[in-house]
Amino acid sequence: MTSPEPSNIGDDLGLGLQLPGHGTVDERGRRRLHPISPLVHGASFLPFGIIILFAFGGGAFTRLGLGLVGAALLGGVILAILVAGWQYLVWRNTWYWFDEDGDFRVDSGVLTKQQRRLQLSRLQTVDVTQPLVARLFSMSEVSIEVAGTHDSRVKLRFLTLAEGRALRNAVLARAAGLRADTVEAPEAPITKVPPNELGLSLLMRTTTAMLLLLTVLIVVTSFMTGGWGSVGLALITGGLPVFLVVVEFMRYFDFTVSESPDGLRLHFGLAKRETRTVPPGRVQSIEIVEPLLWRWRSWVRVKVNIAGVGGQDSGGNKEETLLLPVATRDVAIDVIGRVLPGIDLASLDWHPAPSRARRRSPIQGSRLAVAWDDSVFATRRGLVTRRMAVIPHVRTQSVRLTQGPWERVLDLASVHVDTTPGPVHVVGLHLDAATARAVADDEVVRAAAGRRGDRSTRWAADQ
Amino acid sequence: MADRSEEAFTWSEGWHPVSMKLITARRIALLLVYLLVVAGVIALFVVPVIPSVFAWIGLGVAVVVFVWLWWLIGRRVRSFGYAERADDLLVTSGILFRRLVIVPYGRMQLVDVKAGPIDRMLGVTTVQLHTAAATTDASIPGLEPDNAAALRDRLARRGEERTAGL
Numbered sequence: 261m262t263s264p265e266p267s268n269i270g271d272d273l274g275l276g277l278q279l280p281g282h283g284t285v286d287e288r289g290r291r292r293l294h295p296i297s298p299l300v301h302g303a304s305f306l307p308f309g310i311i312i313l314f315a316f317g318g319g320a321f322t323r324l325g326l327g328l329v330g331a332a333l334l335g336g337v338i339l340a341i342l343v344a345g346w347q348y349l350v351w352r353n354t355w356y357w358f359d360e361d362g363d364f365r366v367d368s369g370v371l372t373k374q375q376r377r378l379q380l381s382r383l384q385t386v387d388v389t390q391p392l393v394a395r396l397f398s399m400s401e402v403s404i405e406v407a408g409t410h411d412s413r414v415k416l417r418f419l420t421l422a423e424g425r426a427l428r429n430a431v432l433a434r435a436a437g438l439r440a441d442t443v444e445a446p447e448a449p450i451t452k453v454p455p456n457e458l459g460l461s462l463l464m465r466t467t468t469a470m471l472l473l474l475t476v477l478i479v480v481t482s483f484m485t486g487g488w489g490s491v492g493l494a495l496i497t498g499g500l501p502v503f504l505v506v507v508e509f510m511r512y513f514d515f516t517v518s519e520s521p522d523g524l525r526l527h528f529g530l531a532k533r534e535t536r537t538v539p540p541g542r543v544q545s546i547e548i549v550e551p552l553l554w555r556w557r558s559w560v561r562v563k564v565n566i567a568g569v570g571g572q573d574s575g576g577n578k579e580e581t582l583l584l585p586v587a588t589r590d591v592a593i594d595v596i597g598r599v600l601p602g603i604d605l606a607s608l609d610w611h612p613a614p615s616r617a618r619r620r621s622p623i624q625g626s627r628l629a630v631a632w633d634d635s636v637f638a639t640r641r642g643l644v645t646r647r648m649a650v651i652p653h654v655r656t657q658s659v660r661l662t663q664g665p666w667e668r669v670l671d672l673a674s675v676h677v678d679t680t681p682g683p684v685h686v687v688g689l690h691l692d693a694a695t696a697r698a699v700a701d702d703e704v705v706r707a708a709a710g711r712r713g714d715r716s717t718r719w720a721a722d723q
Numbered sequence: 724m725a726d727r728s729e730e731a732f733t734w735s736e737g738w739h740p741v742s743m744k745l746i747t748a749r750r751i752a753l754l755l756v757y758l759l760v761v762a763g764v765i766a767l768f769v770v771p772v773i774p775s776v777f778a779w780i781g782l783g784v785a786v787v788v789f790v791w792l793w794w795l796i797g798r799r800v801r802s803f804g805y806a807e808r809a810d811d812l813l814v815t816s817g818i819l820f821r822r823l824v825i826v827p828y829g830r831m832q833l834v835d836v837k838a839g840p841i842d843r844m845l846g847v848t849t850v851q852l853h854t855a856a857a858t859t860d861a862s863i864p865g866l867e868p869d870n871a872a873a874l875r876d877r878l879a880r881r882g883e884e885r886t887a888g889l
């Protein structure tokens with residue numbers, strides 16, 4: 261990592277304050293987080309009292325009187341001071357550095373000491389995010405995730421944006437097997453999702469569109485019959501989807517995909533700007549989703565499973581698993597080609613499920629199919645919302661064959677190709693039983709052949 | 724037609740069933756659960772406000788379910804089987820919902836060997852394989868303890884020889 265450069269703190273507030281990069285390095289080369297981190301933590305709690313007052317006071321806010329508002333403000337300030345004080349202790353006790361073996365180390369803990377060592381050859385993702393309050397201070401949060409079953413992630417809060425980026429580059433460079441002082445990988449933008457496209461696509465998802473249509477019908481009927489009794493219902497059927505659309509819109513606002521030698525870089529978010537890097541060779545499987553109404557614009561959404569990401573994190577939050585919230589098919593194919601090089605989805609030879617599969621699944625029965633070529637296995641399902649899941653043979657964990665009672669009567673079976681946890685499930689539903697077994701056996705053989713030729717763990721060292 | 728399906732879930736050579744002691748172990752567990760059920764049925768007869776018709780119905784249902792489960796345990800245990808092929812392990816199970824899992828040795832992350840108190844009494848052990856996928860779920864119950872340990876060691880050795888990154 262290069263020596264910390266001076267960076268502007270509070271740019272976004274227009275204060276014009278300038279703090280030098282802190283540069284606290286001890287004799288063992290260990291570094292501290294930025295010294296104003298405790299203040300940033302504290303500041304997040306300032307509005308706490310007012311929020312509580314709003315939540316419980318509700319619409320009666322104006323009647324509550326200035327005294328109560330003052331008390332709430334004061335409560336927020338006291339809480340912020342307490343939090344900042346605690347975070348000062350946390351800051352005093354937190355150190356991070358790269359050790360002699362090239363692993364990333366973090367020592368932390370005020371009462372319980374914790375020493376963590378992240379093996380960077382197992383790196384999954386490095387993200388630099390700017391939560392709202394941190395953004396006001398031009399601070400950033402760096403989270404580093406390695407492959408592992410649980411708690412395999414560290415979060416560093418906070419570093420200046422420049423330091424955060426420098427750290428991300430250092431981590432990625434080491435993980436890729438490059439020298440640590442490699443200059444920041446340049447980014448070449450590939451695609452950007454325009455806000456109107458994002459908004460329109462979110463409104464046109466099948467359930468959302470149906471609920472909105474229902475709402476319009478309810479309102480129109482109420483208007484024609486003169487009774488307004490069902491307007492309450494309309495508020496729910498209309499309000500809920502609109503709320504969810506707004507949440508997703510803010511989350512994926514200005515979604516930008518760019519390419520850098522570290523992998524694909526995703527930037528997105530309105531209030532909370534996030535950055536994610538998807539290193540090549542870490543994508544385990546992908547799914548292309550096409551809701552009914554998206555087809556007239558030939559839009560698709562692309563989901564991915566990345567090892568270590570996409571399950572539930574320790575806080576129970578659903579993690580980021582989107583590669584593209586919405587894009588035209590051509591753009592999607594281009595982006596997919598960059599995370600899974602050499603895949604050719606257009607020329608896959610589909611083997612459909614037998615026609616008796618329609619007796620098991622009347623709606624999607626005619627769409628069900630599996631396909632494979634030298635590098636990937638793919639499945640297709642869904643009639644209203646089309647889904648196509650793709651997994652490289654190399655990423656196959658295990659293969660399962662299942663058969664329920666109704667499938668058994670029809671002599672059908674389903675093939676599951678297991679991948680790391682995430683939103684993508686690769687399953688070829690309701691194939692002819694004997695065919696399904698042959699497909700499963702062949703997939704195991706192809707997976708073994710793929711693993712023997714795999715060189716993706718230290719991708720940049722090969723170049 | 725059912726025969727063709729049958730073929731899809733088996734492997735012709737080297738197919739091992741699990742120990743029939745597992746049937747006994749599971750039936751003992753069933754009996755223990757049924758102690759509670761019996762207590763419940765007795766309560767139906769004793770509590771004065773419940774008409775005795777309901778108590779008799781309860782008794783009848785409990786008996787029928789017991790017989791059915793007793794029979795089902797036998798069939799389920801017989802449905803388990805595994806085969807060690809050159810590069811992967813096959814595990815099959817299930818009667819109503821059939822499944823066959825193929826786990827390449829190179830994908831195994833850890834192998835668990837475990838046995839509950841009843842299992843230990845009767846000498847049956849479960850070997851469970853884990854990969855990086857949560858959905859893999861390949862467990863072989865009802866192995867003799869020595870057999871289980873030997874299987875675990877064999878699997879671990881083959882896994883090490885063929886281990887691959889994610």
